[in-house]
Amino acid sequence: MGDNHTSVSVLGLGLMGQALAAAFLKAGHATTVWNRSADKADGLVKDGAVLAAKPADAVAASDLVIVCVSTYDVVHDVIGSLGDALRGKTVVNLTTGSSEQARQTAEWAQKHGAKYLDGAIMITPPGIGAETSVLFYAGDQAVFDAHEPVLKLLGGGTTYLGTDHGKPALFDVSLLGLMWGALNSFLHGVAIVETGGVKAQEFLPWAHMWLDAIKMFTADYAAQIDAGDEKFPANDATLETHLGALKHLVEESEALGVDTELPKYSEALMEGIIAQGHAKNSYASVVKAYRRPNQ
Structure with a gap:
């Protein structure tokens, strides 16, 4: 499904980060992982991942760097001090945030010579890797095209939205709003028929x-x-x-x-x-x- 010579680093090992790293490992990619609480990497290490001691080591280990943490503030805490160590790397940020945060982070990455894609995951961790799972990406199309085969490992519904880095966040919140609106209306209807x-x-x-x-x-x-x-x-x-x-x-x-x-x-x-x-x-x-x- 992808070029197995592409090395991947995953920064952030919550349930979603663990699922992302597991998908790369399953496909045979050399996978480096990092998390503040190192014990979250235990299962992945058993499956062949390499645990980096610090974010800089994880970034240095791979061509493709996936960041999936709790907030954009944490993104900058984790990689904000790496500076030119990011030069030439492709950073794919799958952290949930606002469209403006995505655009600002893209500008920051460009200043440090990194190629940058911002994305949104429209599935829960168990769905990572499924053919029907949708993940949105935006940024330079050449960067997306170069890594699309590897990114498709995370979901068959991998979709490029264009050059505006903020667009995945717009789709994310709008679709979630649609979900909650439909669910609330369904539950209201259930309360009536009950x-x-x-x-x-x-x-x-x-x-x-x-x-x-x-x-x-x-x-x-x-x-x-x-x-x-x-x-x-x-x-x-x-x-x-x-x-x-x-x-x-x-x-x-x-x-x-x-x-x-x-x-x-x-x-x-x-x-x-x-x-x-x-x-x-x-x-x-x-x-x-x-x-x-x-x-």
Whole structure:
């Protein structure tokens, strides 16, 4: 799956860092690891990894350096003092952070002569290495192309997003927001049907069916938003129709003693956009509620 002559160092051995290093070892790559608590490397060392005594040793050992720690502040604590020792190395930062932190770290790496990719992991540690697992990367495309075969060891859904180092972080938080929004709505629905004696697993297949239907709505809305003309044609239902149905959800929740904060939040969004003259437009017009005024 990759060039086995590429040596890899992994800095940071939390559950995710351990999974990353294990994937490289499994594929036969010479793998060096480092962690502040060295005992976290015990299993990896048994499998053939080399434990570095300090970050500088780990960086010196490999062509490709993967950093996966808790925060960007820790990234700079770990490799910030290495300076020119990073020159010519490829640093792939898979630490979770903001888009601005990613861009600033890319500038810092460039000043020290390092090639830099910033990334985001869209899977939990057990999913590392799976064909369906998605990891996003951004930075110089030549750098990504050179290391893509090795990076694909971490997930078959390895995806290059372009030269903006901040884009993986934007995708990361947006997709997580989508996940939490869907999960909260599912759990709110479970709380409602439970009042009628319905088990969550009985409700589940219908929730799955409806999520598939929602995909069709989002495809239409994305096209409307990207058109940029803010016409938002109501191909499925007008916003005022959505609001009428949502009010039933609020009323039913109140009557059943189920928390109403989530549907009332949506109700307020719709009412605000309708007040701007979008009653006859599609639900896509609600995007205006989330945008900054000058966007």
